[in-house]
Amino acid sequence: MKEEHLYVVTYDIGNQKRWRRVFNVMNGYGEWLQLSVFQCRLSRQRHAELVALLDGMIHHDEDHILFVDVGPADRVVPRVVSLGKDFEPVVREPVIV
Known part of the structure; x- marks a missing residue:
C-alpha cells in the first residue's frame, strides 16, 4: 500500500461558479x-x-488554494482544538469499485 499523507485543504475562490x-x-x-x-x-x-x-480550474490572479501537509496519515495524530462540532481525522475506508 502506498503511504498516504493527511492534508488540510482550504480555498478562497472569487467566483461562485468556480467555488462550486x-x-x-x-x-x-x-x-x-x-x-x-x-x-x-x-x-x-x-x-x-x-x-x-x-x-x-482556478483563476490564479483571483483565487487561492492551500494544501497543508499534516504528515503520514497512519502515524500522525493531529492536535486540534475544536469548538462546537467534534473533529475526527479522516480514516481509510474501503473503496467499492
Whole structure:
C-alpha cells in the first residue's frame, strides 16, 4: 500500500461558479469540514492529480488554494482544538469499485 499523507485543504475562490466546481472536486477527494475546508488522505499520486486538476480550474490572479501537509496519515495524530462540532481525522475506508 502506498503511504498516504493527511492534508488540510482550504480555498478562497472569487467566483461562485468556480467555488462550486472546486467544492465538488474536493468532495471526491476528501471529507468536508467547513465552508471551504476539507481534510484529505492522499497518496503522492492522488495529491498530484488533485493539484493539477484544481490548478486548471482556478483563476490564479483571483483565487487561492492551500494544501497543508499534516504528515503520514497512519502515524500522525493531529492536535486540534475544536469548538462546537467534534473533529475526527479522516480514516481509510474501503473503496467499492
